Amino acid sequence: MSSVKIECILPKNCRCGESPVWEETSDSLLFVDIPAKTVCRWDSLTKQVQQVTLDAPVSSVALRQSGGYVATVGTKFCALNWEDQSTVVLATVDKDKKNNRFNDGKVDPAGRYFAGTMAEETAPAVLERHQGSLYSLFADHHVEKYFDQVDISNGLDWSLDHKIFYYIDSLSYSVDAFDYDLQTGQIFNRRSVYKLEEEEQIPDGMCIDAEGKLWVACYNGGRVIRLDPETGKRLQTVKLPVDKTTSCCFGGKDYSEMYVTCARDGMDPEGLLRQPEAGGIFKITGLGVKGICPYPYAG
Ligand SMILES: O=C(O)[C@H](O)[C@@H](O)[C@H](O)[C@H](O)CO
Ligand SMILES: [Zn+2]
Numbered sequence: 001m002s003s004v005k006i007e008c009i010l011p012k013n014c015r016c017g018e019s020p021v022w023e024e025t026s027d028s029l030l031f032v033d034i035p036a037k038t039v040c041r042w043d044s045l046t047k048q049v050q051q052v053t054l055d056a057p058v059s060s061v062a063l064r065q066s067g068g069y070v071a072t073v074g075t076k077f078c079a080l081n082w083e084d085q086s087t088v089v090l091a092t093v094d095k096d097k098k099n100n101r102f103n104d105g106k107v108d109p110a111g112r113y114f115a116g117t118m119a120e121e122t123a124p125a126v127l128e129r130h131q132g133s134l135y136s137l138f139a140d141h142h143v144e145k146y147f148d149q150v151d152i153s154n155g156l157d158w159s160l161d162h163k164i165f166y167y168i169d170s171l172s173y174s175v176d177a178f179d180y181d182l183q184t185g186q187i188f189n190r191r192s193v194y195k196l197e198e199e200e201q202i203p204d205g206m207c208i209d210a211e212g213k214l215w216v217a218c219y220n221g222g223r224v225i226r227l228d229p230e231t232g233k234r235l236q237t238v239k240l241p242v243d244k245t246t247s248c249c250f251g252g253k254d255y256s257e258m259y260v261t262c263a264r265d266g267m268d269p270e271g272l273l274r275q276p277e278a279g280g281i282f283k284i285t286g287l288g289v290k291g292i293c294p295y296p297y298a299g
Contacts, residue, residue, distance in 0.1 A: 002286045002287065002288035003286045004238055004284060004285070004286045004287060005284070005285045005286050006238070006240060006241070006282055006283070006284050007282065007283055008241075008277040008280040008281070008282055009042075009047075009280075009281055009282065009283045010042055010047075010049060010280055010281040011277060011280045012033075012040070012049070012279055012280050012281055013264060013279040013280070014031075014033040014036070014261065014262070014263065014264065014279040014280070014281075015033055015034070015035045015036050015263065015264055015265045015279065016033060016034040016035055016036075016246065016263040016264075016265050017031055017032070017033055017246060017247075017261030017262055017263060017279060017280075017281065018031065018032050018033075018034055018059060018060065018104065018205065018246050018247050018261055019031055019032045019059065019060040019061050019062075019104065019105070019205070019247060019261070020205075020247055020248065020249040020251070020259045020260070020261050020281070021061060021062060021063065021249055021294050022249055022250065022251025022252070022255065022259070022291075022293070022294060023041075023063060024293060026041070026043065027043065027044045027045050028041050028042060028043050028044060029041070029042045029044065029249075029251055029259050029281065030061050030063075030069065031061070031259075031261050031281065032058045032059065032060065032061050032071070033058075034057045034058060034059050035057055035265065036053075037053055037054045037055065037056060037057055037058055037073075038051045038052065038053050038054070038058065039051065039052045039054065039058055039061050039069070039071055039080065041082070042281065044251075044252065050082075052080065052082065052085045054071070054073050054078075054080075054087060055073070055074075056073050056074030056076075056101070057073070057074060057101050057120075058071050058072065058073045059072045059073075059101060059102045059103045059104065059105065059115070060072045060102065060103075060104055060105030060106070060115055061080070062105065062106065062107045062113055062294065062296070062297050063107070063294055063295075063296035063297065064079065064296055064297045064299075065111065065296040065297060065298050065299075066299075068080055068081045068082055068083075069082065070090070070107075070113055070137075070297045070299075071087070072102035072103075072105045072115045073087065073102070074101055074102070075092055075093050075094045075095070075097075075100055075101060075102060075117065076089045076090075076091070076092045076093075076102075077089070077090045077091045077092075077093075077102075077113060077115070077137045077141075077143070078090060090137060090141045090299065091137055091141055091142070091143045093117060093133070093135050093143060093145075094117050094133065097117075097119075097131060099119050099120050099128065099131070100117045100118065100119055100120070100131055100132065101117065101118065101120055102115050102116070102117050102153075103115070103116055103117065103118045103132070103152060103153045103154060104116065104153060104154045104155055104156060104204075104205055104247070105156075106156050106157060106294075107294065107295040107296060107297050108136070108158055108162075108165075108180075108182070108185065108295060109158055109162045109182060109295050110162075110182050110183075110185065110295075110298070111139055111295060111296065111297055111298025111299070112136045112137065112138050112139070112185050112297075112298070113136060113137040113297045113299075114134070114135070114136040114156055115134075115135060115136070115137075115153070116132055116133060116134040116135065116150055116153020116154070116156075116169075117131070117132040117133055117135070117150070117153055118131065118132040118150065118151065118152045118153055119131035119132070123266060124219070124220075124244070124263070124265060124266035125152065125170070125171070125202060125219075127151070127152070129151050129171070130148075130149045130150070130151060131150075131151075132148070132149075132150030132151060132152065132153045132169075133145055133146070133147065133148040133149075133150055133153075134146040134147055134150060134153055134167070136185055137297070137299065138185065138299070139297075139298035139299040140299065141299055144185065146187055150169050151169055151170065151171035151172070152169060152170035152171055153169060154168040154169065154170045154203065154204050154205060154206075155167070155168040155175075155203065155204060155205045155206025155207075155216060155217070155247065156168070156206065157206055157207055157208045157214070158180060158208070159180070159208065159212060159229075160208065160210075160212045160292070162180060162182045163179065163180055163182075164177050164178065164179065164180055164229070165177070165178045165179075165180040165187050166193070166206060166208070166214060166229065168203045168204070168206055168216070170202050170203055170204060170219070171202075173195060173196045173202070173203065174192040174194065174195050174196070174203070175192070175193050175194040175196075175203060175206070175214065175216060175227060175229070176190055176191065176192050176193065177190075177191055177192075177193045177229060178190050178191075193214075193227070193229040193232055194214075194216075194227045194229070194232055194234070196218070196221075199221065200218045200221045200223070200225060201218050201219060201220035201221035202218065202219040202220055202221070203216050203217075203218060203219075204216070204217045204218065204219040204245070204246045204247060205217045205246055205247020205248055205261070206247075206248075207247075207248055207249050207250060207291060208291075208292065209226075209250065209289045209290065209291050209292070210255070210289060210290045210291060210292055211289055212229075212230075213226050213227060213228055213229070213235060213289070214226070214227045214228075214229055215227075215248050215258070216248075217245040217246055217247045217248045217260060217261075218245060219244055219245060219246055219263075220243055220244060221243070221245065222239055222240050222241075222242060222243040222244075222245055223237055223238060223239045223240060223245060224237075224238050224240070224245060224248050224258070224260060224284070225237050225238075226238075238284060238287075240260060240262070240282055241275060241277055242262045242275050242277055242278045242279075242280070242282075243262075243267070243271070243275065243278070244262050244263040244264070244265075244266065244267065244278065245260055245261075245262045246261045246262055246263055247260070247261045248260045248261075249291065249294070250290060250291020250292070251291070252283075254290055255290045255291040255292060255293060256285070256287075256290045256291075257283055257284065257285050258283070258284040258285075258287060258291070259281060259282065259283055259284075260281070260282040260283075260284065261281060261282075262278060262279060262280065262282070263278070263279065264278045264279035
């Protein structure tokens with residue numbers, strides 16, 4: 001029986017922490033603070049955090065095969081050079097939707113950078129609906145659009161055999177699956193694999209573990225849940241001392257630790273007194289299951 005331990009490893013006051021990604025080569029955790037327009041890198045050995053501030057909300061970050069990172073910034077897919085803090089725009093989406101921005105993004109096993117958009121929120125989960133779309137940036141920098149009518153494009157990951165794409169549109173309160181063609185990057189046959197229960201609140205970021213089970217961060221639910229996408233059953237709930245848990249990834253030695261981001265925005269003063277670690281980065285150990293390493297963008 002494993003004993004689960006949860007600790008705040010970085011008291012960060014993120015307004016909306018998101019997109020945790022483990023970088024093995026630097027023993028670091030990358031993440032973003034969306035409204036603060038920052039990409040952060042926490043070195044697990046020195047415990048130091050470095051950050052780069054960009055010129056628009058940055059909603060996800062990913063590794064890049066050729067070095068440095070890629071990030072979704074406003075409605076642009078960008079390359080990010082960490083050393084000189086410069087960005088290069090690789091592609092722009094939603095040009096006709098001035099109030100839109102990207103939200104969560106992740107690289108597929110073939111190196112395509114998937115990310116979806118949403119209308120800018122006036123308050124957490126309050127926004128003009130059906131404005132978002134799901135896209136991916138191929139290695140040659142062309143963009144494909146999969147579908148529109150998305151409310152809040154959020155968590156995404158792929159099955160271990162690369163044949164299924166899992167996706168969350170938060171306001172559907174559902175974790176969905178598509179058949180996935182890794183060769184072409186096409187998706188087919190959408191269906192729901194899990195509907196959130198009321199106390200689980202809003203499904204946000206997601207990652208898969210080495211047993212093919214899904215971990216979903218529940219915004220306002222203060223927890224991550226482990227799901228079996230084959231049976232549609234919840235296998236485990238891990239509660240955190242903060243309500244606005246936004247995303248999760250595996251990292252650390254052998255990907256045996258889970259890192260969780262969360263938000264402060266939308267909390268009232270009383271809530272912030274009760275949950276002073278809101279906006280910090282959390283580490284969960286003792287889960288007894290490992291994750292898999294993140295795929296780097298191929299372009
Ligand atoms: O982190 C995200 O994905 C969004 O950008 C956030 O704003 C919240 O999570 C959302 O409001 C809850 O659905
Ligand atoms: Zn999210």
